[in-house]
Amino acid sequence: MGVVVYVPKDSASLSVGADGVAAAIQLEAVARGVEVTLKRNGSRGLFWLEPLVEVETTEGRVAYGPVSAADVPGLFEAGFLSGGDHALAHGPTDSIPYLKNQERLTFARMGVIEPLDLRAYQATGGLTGLMKAAGMAPEAIVAEVTESGLRGRGGAGFPTGIKWKTVGEQPEPQKYICCNADEGDSGTFADRMIMEGDPFALIEGMAIAGLAVGATEGYVYIRSEYPHAIATMKAAIGLMRAAGYLGADVAGSGKAFELHVRRGAGAYICGEESSMLESLEGKRGMVRAKPPIPAIAGLFGKPTVVNNVLSLAAVPTILAKGAAFYQDFGVGRSRGTQAFQLAGNIKHGGLVEKAFGLTLRELVEGFGGGTATGRPFRTAQLGGPLGAYVDDDMLDIEMDYESLAAAKAMLGHGGIVVFDDSVDMAQMARFAFEFCEIESCGKCTPCRVGAVRGKETVEKILAGREVAKNIALVEDLCEVMTDGSLCAMGGLTPMPVLSAMRLFPEDFDRAPAQAAE
Amino acid sequence: MAMTRQNAAPISGGDPDPVTEAVDLICGRYGDRPDALIEMFHDLQDGLGHVPETALKPIAKRLNLSRAEVHGVLSFYHDFHTKPVGRVVVKVCRAEACQSMGALPLIAQICDRLGVGLGSTSAGGSVTVEPVYCLGNCALAPAATVGGVLHGRVDAERVAALVTEMTGEAG
Ligand SMILES: Cc1cc2nc3c(=O)[nH]c(=O)nc-3n(C[C@H](O)[C@H](O)[C@H](O)COP(=O)(O)O)c2cc1C
Ligand code: SF4
Ligand code: FES
Numbered sequence: 001m002g003v004v005v006y007v008p009k010d011s012a013s014l015s016v017g018a019d020g021v022a023a024a025i026q027l028e029a030v031a032r033g034v035e036v037t038l039k040r041n042g043s044r045g046l047f048w049l050e051p052l053v054e055v056e057t058t059e060g061r062v063a064y065g066p067v068s069a070a071d072v073p074g075l076f077e078a079g080f081l082s083g084g085d086h087a088l089a090h091g092p093t094d095s096i097p098y099l100k101n102q103e104r105l106t107f108a109r110m111g112v113i114e115p116l117d118l119r120a121y122q123a124t125g126g127l128t129g130l131m132k133a134a135g136m137a138p139e140a141i142v143a144e145v146t147e148s149g150l151r152g153r154g155g156a157g158f159p160t161g162i163k164w165k166t167v168g169e170q171p172e173p174q175k176y177i178c179c180n181a182d183e184g185d186s187g188t189f190a191d192r193m194i195m196e197g198d199p200f201a202l203i204e205g206m207a208i209a210g211l212a213v214g215a216t217e218g219y220v221y222i223r224s225e226y227p228h229a230i231a232t233m234k235a236a237i238g239l240m241r242a243a244g245y246l247g248a249d250v251a252g253s254g255k256a257f258e259l260h261v262r263r264g265a266g267a268y269i270c271g272e273e274s275s276m277l278e279s280l281e282g283k284r285g286m287v288r289a290k291p292p293i294p295a296i297a298g299l300f301g302k303p304t305v306v307n308n309v310l311s312l313a314a315v316p317t318i319l320a321k322g323a324a325f326y327q328d329f330g331v332g333r334s335r336g337t338q339a340f341q342l343a344g345n346i347k348h349g350g351l352v353e354k355a356f357g358l359t360l361r362e363l364v365e366g367f368g369g370g371t372a373t374g375r376p377f378r379t380a381q382l383g384g385p386l387g388a389y390v391d392d393d394m395l396d397i398e399m400d401y402e403s404l405a406a407a408k409a410m411l412g413h414g415g416i417v418v419f420d421d422s423v424d425m426a427q428m429a430r431f432a433f434e435f436c437e438i439e440s441c442g443k444c445t446p447c448r449v450g451a452v453r454g455k456e457t458v459e460k461i462l463a464g465r466e467v468a469k470n471i472a473l474v475e476d477l478c479e480v481m482t483d484g485s486l487c488a489m490g491g492l493t494p495m496p497v498l499s500a501m502r503l504f505p506e507d508f509d510r511a512p513a514q515a516a517e
Numbered sequence: 518m519a520m521t522r523q524n525a526a527p528i529s530g531g532d533p534d535p536v537t538e539a540v541d542l543i544c545g546r547y548g549d550r551p552d553a554l555i556e557m558f559h560d561l562q563d564g565l566g567h568v569p570e571t572a573l574k575p576i577a578k579r580l581n582l583s584r585a586e587v588h589g590v591l592s593f594y595h596d597f598h599t600k601p602v603g604r605v606v607v608k609v610c611r612a613e614a615c616q617s618m619g620a621l622p623l624i625a626q627i628c629d630r631l632g633v634g635l636g637s638t639s640a641g642g643s644v645t646v647e648p649v650y651c652l653g654n655c656a657l658a659p660a661a662t663v664g665g666v667l668h669g670r671v672d673a674e675r676v677a678a679l680v681t682e683m684t685g686e687a688g
Binding site for chain 2: 011012014015016047048050183184185186187188189192224225226227262263264265266267268279280281282283284285300341342343344345346349350372381385415417418419420423428431435438439
């Protein structure tokens with residue numbers, strides 16, 4: 001069997017050469033006549049260290065990274081197969097502060113096992129929640145999720161248990177569970193990590209949701225930009241079905257639950273739940289007017305649970321360990337843990353799962369280590385392209401739904417995109433409108449027309465034309481979009497724009513002379 | 518893929534043309550379910566490189582939709598091309614996290630090196646460069662895909678080299 005060596009096959013790891021490293025390790029092992037068993041795990045989420053190679057030693061797993069194929073002979077030379085010292089060595093993986101200081105519940109297994117190893121999944125606590133749920137009354141499952149305090153991790157933060165209760169109460173015999181894996185927000189990758197690195201957890205969560213509300217069919221709507229996630233989820237569904245955790249009799253419950261994967265097609269708006277449902281029906285992703293809410297009339301007009309990947313993947317832990325365990329983490333009405341995603345111009349970009357309530361500074365400076373370029377921090381955009389920009393005075397803000405709302409910001413899907421002092425906030429405001437222009441579904445005028453007008457007006461500001469008048473115009477436009485848009489695409493585009501204008505007025509104060517440069 | 522007939526026999530009589538044949542195969546794969554229309558477009562594009570206009574009528578017929586409905590769906594989604602694209606498609610992320618790491622100047626450099634405008638195909642048809650909004654690789658920004666393969670922390674040189682590798686031509 002030989003020494004077990006892990007090289008992640010998460011797509012971020014692959015994007016910086018993990019396959020080449022895996023091949024180099026195998027070649028070198030053959031050349032040296034040593035026996036190595038290569039395992040391809042998910043990523044631990046310490047992306048600046050990818051490809052992060054781990055070796056199983058008598059003292060546990062030890063880490064080396066970022067490893068390139070060219071480093072491999074040197075690693076063998078240094079005796080990395082028995083944990084030998086090397087410039088790229090980080091010691092025991094679990095003791096790396098970035099990892100050790102996290103509270104990993106949903107991501108406990110991430111990077112630890114091979115994603116499609118069902119036995120390893122079970123050995124690390126998987127399927128416990130589903131087995132429990134299979135023996136529970138549906139109402140009891142819903143009550144457990146409600147009590148846990150879990151709120152939707154897709155952006156809106158709606159209590160998951162309450163949504164499930166509504167669907168459960170519908171008399172319709174046909175109901176659906178739809179997992180929103182469109183993950184369009186810049187700065188986010190946690191859904192992708194789950195689907196590539198721990199797909200059984202999501203499937204288990206969906207099966208539990210099916211038992212809880214009486215749904216017999218589910219769909220996972222995965223964005224087309226995630227081919228590895230799509231392939232891994234399809235394979236994982238096949239394995240779960242073969243093992244009896246999906247299909248006609250889910251985990252011996254006597255109840256059926258079937259699961260299908262559907263690809264998105266590069267439309268950000270299809271992350272909005274009603275647009276996603278239209279897309280799942282094979283139509284244009286036009287946002288639906290509410291009411292009715294999807295819980296009452298969703299996919300094909302039937303009662304439908306729409307939940308984000310992270311919401312559903314949190315459920316197995318809640319069922320396995322109990323609502324009290326989960327809701328013990330967090331603060332106020334933000335219970336449990338959140339998968340924060342550190343991205344952009346940040347030294348230590350990656351996934352940080354922590355209980356709600358730590359500060360933004362702890363994330364950006366503590367975990368993140370400041371900017372990647374080494375230049376001063378200027379701003380971070382929280383919660384995706386519709387989220388607010390913050391300045392350094394706001395770094396001590398606590399990361400929970402309520403504190404962020406009070407600071408006119410939002411958590412969204414947990415993305416944190418850091419910028420150094422070279423950023424031009426007027427350009428970012430322009431981009432916010434441009435993005436809305438590109439991605440608007442076009443159903444309502446404030447969004448469709450407002451985005452174009454907003455972009456043009458910021459361009460005038462950038463050119464130094466009638467700056468004061470045009471700033472006022474942007475503010476008016478934002479008010480119209482906020483009040484008059486049918487969904488949060490148009491309704492929240494003002495958030496990045498207005499926060500940039502409020503916190504960084506100097507960037508909008510373009511002198512006409514500057515424009516002539 | 519098998520559905521692109523390289524040396525198709527001349528179309529004669531009732532013999533379906535290659536596009537119709539691909540449509541029949543793919544729609545059949547999804548049991549002619551209209552809700553799978555986007556999957557069908559993906560499969561067609563995977564096989565043919567784009568979704569040709571001539572596919573719309575046979576799809577509409579099989580799914581019992583109007584041609585206008587099918588066209589409406591096709592045109593809504595950024596992924597689908599109705600015209601042939603380059604032999605290698607480069608997608609460069611221009612969303613915020615990648616912008617924070619210089620994506621906009623990077624895109625200009627890439628276009629410059631490859632001699633192609635953003636959103637278009639080079640004269641010889643070898644390469645298409647397109648913008649994309651987040652590839653989920655935001656901690657390793659800037660990110661791009663070359664021929665469908667994701668790369669992190671890219672620069673223009675690397676992208677050009679990867680394109681050359683795939684086309685066998687100098688960028
Ligand atoms: C423009 C727009 C894009 C969205 N994109 C996503 C997305 O990519 N993933 C997601 O889970 N939710 C997204 N949402 C939120 C969904 O509409 C919905 O609230 C969510 O999927 C519900 O699941 P949850 O309660 O588990 O969060 C988006 C909303 C809007 C307005
Ligand atoms: S706000 Fe924009 S995206 Fe939302 S429904 Fe209106 S036009 Fe469509
Ligand atoms: S913003 Fe470029 S990969 Fe996410």
